[in-house]
Amino acid sequence: MATVTNWIDHLNKPAEEVVGAVYPGxxxxxxxxxxxxxxxxxxxxxxxxxxxxxxxxxxxRKRHGPNDHKSNITDW
Incomplete structure (x- = not known):
């Protein structure tokens, strides 16, 4: 794996001279x-x-009635 020692020269290169991805993987x-x-x-x-x-x-399918909330049904 190559190491960049001078970022200014590296960033000023044309795109076709830069080989490989900048990130690993x-x-x-x-x-x-x-x-x-x-x-x-x-x-x-x-x-x-x-x-x-x-x-x-x-x-x-349960079809709760209109007054079922008064019975405190937990599986509503």
């Missing part, structure tokens, strides 16, 4: 991690949406 593994993160995000969203719709459907 750049490369093909970075793309794989982004794809993995997107897959996890979409999976989490689908599982959460299904779980919430199942819970709302279960609560909707």
């Amino acid at each position: 750049a490369g093909s593994s970075e793309g794989i991690l982004v794809i993995l993160a997107i897959i996890l995000w979409v999976g989490w969203t689908v599982l959460t949406a299904k779980s919430e719709s199942d819970e709302l459907e279960r609560l909707g």
Whole structure:
């Protein structure tokens, strides 16, 4: 790994002379991690949406009456 000893000369170079990324870890593994993160995000969203719709459907089937709040029902 190269070390920059003179930042002024390094920053004044044309873009085609600068080789490599400025930060470590750049490369093909970075793309794989982004794809993995997107897959996890979409999976989490689908599982959460299904779980919430199942819970709302279960609560909707109970059909609480207009005076049920007076009985202090905890699973409202």
